[in-house]
Structures are given as structure tokens and as C-alpha cells.
Amino acid sequence: MKRTLPILAVFTALLLAYAFYEAIWVAPMERTMGDVQRIFYYHVPSAWTAFLLFTVNLVASVVYLIQRSPKADAIALVSAEVGVVFCTIVLVTGPIWARPVWGIWWTWDLRLTLTLVLWLIYVSYLVLRRFSDSSQTPKLAAVLAIFGALDVPLVYFSIWFFRTQHPQPVIGGGGSIDPRMLHVLLINWLAFSCFAVVVCWWRYRLEMLQRAVDEAESLESLMGVQQ
Amino acid sequence: MNAVKYLWAAYIATWLIHGIYLGSLARRYGRLRQRMKDLGKKEK
Amino acid sequence: MISLRSITVATLTKDIRLEWRSRDAINSMLFFSLLVVVIFSFSFDPNAEESREIAGGLIWVAFLFAAVVALNQTWARELRNQVLDAYRVSPAPANALFLAKALGNFILVSLLEAVMAPLFMIFYNLRALGPAWQLIPVAILGTWALVVNGTFFAAMSLRTRSREIMLPLLLFPISIPAVQSMVEATRIILAGDGSARFWIVLLLTYDVVFTTSCLALFETILQAE
Numbered sequence: 001m002k003r004t005l006p007i008l009a010v011f012t013a014l015l016l017a018y019a020f021y022e023a024i025w026v027a028p029m030e031r032t033m034g035d036v037q038r039i040f041y042y043h044v045p046s047a048w049t050a051f052l053l054f055t056v057n058l059v060a061s062v063v064y065l066i067q068r069s070p071k072a073d074a075i076a077l078v079s080a081e082v083g084v085v086f087c088t089i090v091l092v093t094g095p096i097w098a099r100p101v102w103g104i105w106w107t108w109d110l111r112l113t114l115t116l117v118l119w120l121i122y123v124s125y126l127v128l129r130r131f132s133d134s135s136q137t138p139k140l141a142a143v144l145a146i147f148g149a150l151d152v153p154l155v156y157f158s159i160w161f162f163r164t165q166h167p168q169p170v171i172g173g174g175g176s177i178d179p180r181m182l183h184v185l186l187i188n189w190l191a192f193s194c195f196a197v198v199v200c201w202w203r204y205r206l207e208m209l210q211r212a213v214d215e216a217e218s219l220e221s222l223m224g225v226q227q
Numbered sequence: 228m229n230a231v232k233y234l235w236a237a238y239i240a241t242w243l244i245h246g247i248y249l250g251s252l253a254r255r256y257g258r259l260r261q262r263m264k265d266l267g268k269k270e271k
Numbered sequence: 272m273i274s275l276r277s278i279t280v281a282t283l284t285k286d287i288r289l290e291w292r293s294r295d296a297i298n299s300m301l302f303f304s305l306l307v308v309v310i311f312s313f314s315f316d317p318n319a320e321e322s323r324e325i326a327g328g329l330i331w332v333a334f335l336f337a338a339v340v341a342l343n344q345t346w347a348r349e350l351r352n353q354v355l356d357a358y359r360v361s362p363a364p365a366n367a368l369f370l371a372k373a374l375g376n377f378i379l380v381s382l383l384e385a386v387m388a389p390l391f392m393i394f395y396n397l398r399a400l401g402p403a404w405q406l407i408p409v410a411i412l413g414t415w416a417l418v419v420n421g422t423f424f425a426a427m428s429l430r431t432r433s434r435e436i437m438l439p440l441l442l443f444p445i446s447i448p449a450v451q452s453m454v455e456a457t458r459i460i461l462a463g464d465g466s467a468r469f470w471i472v473l474l475l476t477y478d479v480v481f482t483t484s485c486l487a488l489f490e491t492i493l494q495a496e
Contacts, residue, residue, distance in 0.1 A: 020238075036230040039237040046241070065491070085248045089241050096237040100230035120444035127440055134430040136494075143427070143488050147420075147445055150484055154448040154477055161469050162451065199249065206252055209259050216266050 005201055012194040019184075019191035027184040039097040040181075045189040046089045047115060049196045053083030054118060054149075061145035064138055073138040074211075076145065077129060078203045080122050082196060087119040098169070107168045110159050117155045121148040275367050282371030287378070289348070296344060297379070304337045304383045305390065312394040322395040327457030330391050331450060335417065337383045338376075339439045342421035345372055346429055355429075359493060369489040373422040380414055400463030405471070409460070412474040413453035419478070420445055423485045426492050449477045 023041035030037035060076035063069065094112045095105045106112075125148065129141050177185070290297060311329050315322075349355050358368055388410075391397060399406065421442050428437040456470035 034230060036234050038234055042238060042241050082248075085244060089244050092240050092244065093237045096233050096240065100233045117444060117447050120447070124441050124444050128427070128431065128437070131431040131433060131437060133432065136430070139491060139494075140427050143491060144441065146488070147481070147484060150480055151445050151448065154473065154480070158448040158451045158473055161473075162455065165455075165465075195245075199245075199252075203252060206256055206259070209256070209263075213259055213262050213266070217262070220266065220269065 005198065005205075008194070008201075009198050012191065012198050015191040015194055019188040022184045022187050026180075028178060028180050030181075033101050036097065036100050039093055041184055041188045043090060043093040043097060044185060045192040046086045046093065047111060048189055049192050050083050050086035050090060050115070050118070052193070053079045053086065053196060053200075054122065057083060057122075057145055058149045061142035064142045065146075070138075070211075073142070074204060074207045076138075076142065078200050078207060080125055080129075080145070082200050082203060084119065084122050084126060085199075086192075086196065087115055087122065090115045091119060102169045104169070108159065108163060108166070109168060109170055110156070110163060113159045114152070114155055118148075118152070121151065275364055275370070278363050278367035279370045279374070282368060283374050286371065286375045290375075290379075297382070300337065300340055300379070300383060301386055303340055304333070304387045307333045307336055308387050308390045308394065317395040322397065324458065324462060326391065326395055326397055326461055327454045327459075329395075330388065330457060331413065331453045333387055333391070334380070334384055334414070335443075335446075335450065337387065338380045338414075338417045338421060339442070341379045341383065342376060342418070342425050342442075343435050343438055345376055345422055345425040350429065355493065365490040365493045366486050368493075369422065369426075369485065373419050373485075376418045376422050377415060380418055381410075384410065384414065397461060399461050401460040401467070403460065405460050405467055406457065408471055409453060409456045409467070409474065412471065412478055413449065413456075416449035416453075416474060416477050416481070417442070417446060419482050419485055423489065423492070426489070449474060452477065 019041075023038050027038065027041065029035060056079040057076050060072045060079060064072040064076060091112070094109075094115070098107060098109075099105055125141060125144050128144055129137055132140055134140075311333055315325060315329060317326075346355075349358075358365065421438065424441040424445075425438050427441065428434045431437045452470040452474045456467040456474070459465055459467040459470070
């Protein structure tokens with residue numbers, strides 16, 4: 001088991017390199033936007049990965065509330081943290097793409113705005129975890145995750161309706177997609193998903209090590225007091 | 228095409244963000260391993 | 272078995288009586304609300320046409336800040352007197368405590384809004400071009416949306432460092448769809464620009480979803496302190 005992670009990491013690195021090659025050289029050029037459109041192959045997979053990770057966080061949080069399993073709590077923390085990283089990338093690449101194409105940095109585009117709100121919710125989740133000292137932090141965080149999840153459909157509808165009232169440019173392309181582009185998109189998604197798994201796994205190991213060290217240190221200070 | 232610099236900016240930004248995160252993880256790992264070592268020494 | 276309603280009412284009347292006896296907290300909050308309106312009026316210079324467009328946003332942002340000030344003191348008294356521990360061991364349903372606190376905050380924040388709204392109307396020369404009566408359900412549903420989650424997150428923040436900043440930090444992201452609904456509904460009603468029905472329904476949905484969640488999960492939070 002210990003050797004699986006480095007092997008997977010190497011495989012992922014190769015996959016990412018291949019996906020990059022596909023995105024830059026193989027994928028056909030988009031008619032209206034030109035080469036800039038290739039940001040799409042990083043922007044969209046990052047969004048899908050982030051949403052997937054946040055879903056994992058929700059499931060882990062619910063499992064934690066039901067079973068009080070420390071492993072579930074660790075998975076929740078890890079998926080939230082890595083999810084925020086991917087979410088940040090969506091929020092950075094989105095405006096970088098929008099600027100040359102539409103001349104504006106931001107728009108109340110449905111996916112981008114939803115990503116922003118999710119990012120805010122999960123950053124607040126991470127802040128809660130960091131600022132909360134009690135042993136009950138996992139429970140509080142799990143509850144917050146559930147609140148966040150309940151919020152998402154409401155956010156979706158409010159943005160959707162707002163956009164019908166105030167039409168905005170759509171980042172990320174509406175409509176149908178060229179099958180060759182879809183192929184490249186899926187390869188990049190696979191690559192980034194594997195990357196997310198590798199990073200989460202590594203972060204999970206770190207978290208377990210952290211907890212073991214914390215426990216050992218507090219045990220030691222306890223023993224020290226007894227002497 | 229002038230807009231290509233945005234393409235590179237986006238790709239570089241992506242890997243920069245990933246790199247910063249992974250770097251912070253690596254640093255935490257190092258510090259934790261040091262603490263483990265210190266704990267091991269104290270027990271002896 | 273003591274009923275939910277009787278405990279809620281008892282706790283609520285106790286809180287109101289206590290607040291009324293020392294009116295310092297309420298008075299300073301009222302003054303704060305007034306200051307917010309004045310600062311906004313200086314910052315966003317109103318002429319008649321533009322003011323109707325942005326007034327919806329301005330009013331609700333002002334209410335939001337006033338609400339945070341009010342919400343931050345929700346559990347202060349309980350914390351000082353170890354009331355929460357007593358509650359944890361009592362057979363009384365935790366929901367009663369939550370409802371009482373939420374209703375108390377609702378009354379308090381509504382009071383602040385009742386002061387701020389006329390001031391806004393005066394400073395910004397506001398008249399509703401649409402059906403003005405619709406502002407009432409918007410105000411009620413919107414205030415409840417902020418208060419119900421605010422009371423809940425105030426309880427969650429009790430054992431955190433920087434408690435006062437943790438409350439808005441948790442509350443604002445989750446409240447985004449509610450705030451957007453309040454602002455859009457108010458803007459539509461003031462400008463007479465179409466129907467606010469969708470936003471009012473969304474606010475109602477928000478309130479139902481989160482009131483249910485808060486009631487369902489408050490016991491978990493209470494045990495977590």
C-alpha cells in the first residue's frame with residue numbers, strides 16, 4: 001500500500017503531461033476565440049473536480065454525524081481543503097479567459113458565480129476548523145457542510161433567475177461541443193481527477209500523521225505532569 | 228495572437244497554485260517528521 | 272412533558288424583560304443603525320433616479336450589518352452565567368431555547384429596521400413605484416432568513432477564537448441567495464420593474480429549508496459546546 005502512492009503519482013504526472021499536449025497541440029482551434037479557448041481544458045475539469053470533492057465532503061460530513069468516525073472527519077477536511085484549491089483555480093482561470101474574449105474580468109455567469117459562492121462557503125468551513133479549539137470541531141464543521149450543501153440549490157436558482165432578468169455573457173461555452181474537443185476535455189478531466197486523488201491521499205496521510213503526533217505529544221505532557 | 232499570453236497566464240497560474248499548496252504540504256510533513264523524531268528522543 | 276411552546280415563550284419573555292431593564296445594548300444598537308444610514312447617505316449620493324435602483328441593495332446591506340451587531344450578543348448572557356450547561360442537562364428540548372433566541376433576535380432586528388427604513392426613505396426620497404405592500408413580506412421573510420441562521424451560527428461560534436468575526440464570516444456566504452432575493456425584490460418593488468414574486472418565493476423556500484435545518488441540528492450544536 002505504501003508504494004502505491006508514488007507509483008500513482010508518477011502515472012498521474014505522465015497523464016497530466018499527455019493531457020497538456022492534447023490541449024495545446026491536438027485539440028482543434030476554436031473558431032471565434034482562437035487559442036485562448038484552450039484555457040477551457042483546465043478551467044472546466046478543475047470546476048468538475050472541485051464540485052466532486054465538495055460532494056465527497058458532504059458525504060463524509062453526514063457519515064461523521066451518524067457514525068462519529070474520525071476517518072470520516074479526516075476525509076471531510078481533506079476533500080474540503082483540496083476542493084478549495086481547485087475552486088481557486090476555477091476562479092482565477094475564469095477571469096483570465098473572460099478578459100481577452102469578452103473584455104471584462106467578471107460576469108454573473110452561472111458556473112463562475114456558483115463557484116465563487118462555494119469557494120466562500122468552504123473557505124468559511126476551513127476557517128471554522130482552524131479557529132475552533134474544541135474537541136467538537138468535527139461536529140460543528142460537519143453541520144456547516146450540510147448547511148452549505150442545502151444552500152447550493154438555492155444559490156443556483158437565484159443566479160439562474162437573476163441572469164434571465166439581466167442577461168450576461170456565458171463563460172465556458174454554452175451549446176454543443178465538437179467531439180474532438182470533448183475528447184480532450186475528458187482526458188484532462190481524467191488527469192486532474194487522478195491528480196486530485198493523489199493530492200488528497202497525500203494530504204490524508206499528513207492529517208493522520210498530524211493527529212498521531214498531537215496525541216503522542218499530549219500523552220507525553222500528561223506523563224510529564226504525573227512525574 | 229496577443230491573446231495567447233492569457234492562455235499561458237492561465238496555465239501557469241494553475242500550476243503555481245497547485246505548486247504552492249503541495250509545497251506547503253511538504254513543509255508540514257518535514258516539520259511533523261521533526262516533531263516525531265523529537266518525541267522519539269525524549270522517550271529514551 | 273413540558274411543551275416546546277411554553278418554554279419558548281418563557282425564555283423569550285425573560286429575554287425581553289432583561290433587555291428592557293437595561294436598555295443600553297438596544298440604545299447603542301439603535302444609534303449604530305442610524306450611523307450606518309448616515310454613512311451610506313454620504314457615500315452613495317442619491318439623486319432620485321439612481322437611488323431607486325440601488326436603494327434595495329443599500330437598505331439590506333445596512334440591515335445586514337445592524338443584524339450582525341445584534342446577533343453577536345445573542346448568547347452573551349447565557350455564556351456569562353453558564354446557562355448553556357444547565358440547558359444541556361435539563362429535559363427541556365433544545366429547540367425551545369433556539370426558537371426563543373431566534374424570535375428575540377427577530378424582534379430586535381425588526382426594531383432596528385423600523386428605525387432605519389424611514390430614515391432611508393427620507394434621505395433617499397424613496398417612493399415605491401410598485402406594490403408597496405409587498406415590501407412587508409420581503410422584510411419579514413428577509414429578516415427571518417438572516418436571524419435564523421445568524422442565531423445558529425452565533426451558537427456555533429461560541430467556542431471559537433475571534434468569536435465576533437466568526438459569526439459574519441460563517442453567515443455571509445450562506446446568506447448570499449437570501450440577500451440577493453431581498454435586494455432584488457426590494458429593487459423591483461421600488462422601481463416598479465416587473466414582479467417580485469419569484470424572489471419572495473425563493474425567500475420563503477430559503478426560510479423553510481434553513482429553519483428546518485436549524486431546528487433539526489441545534490441539539491447537535493448545543494452538545495458540542
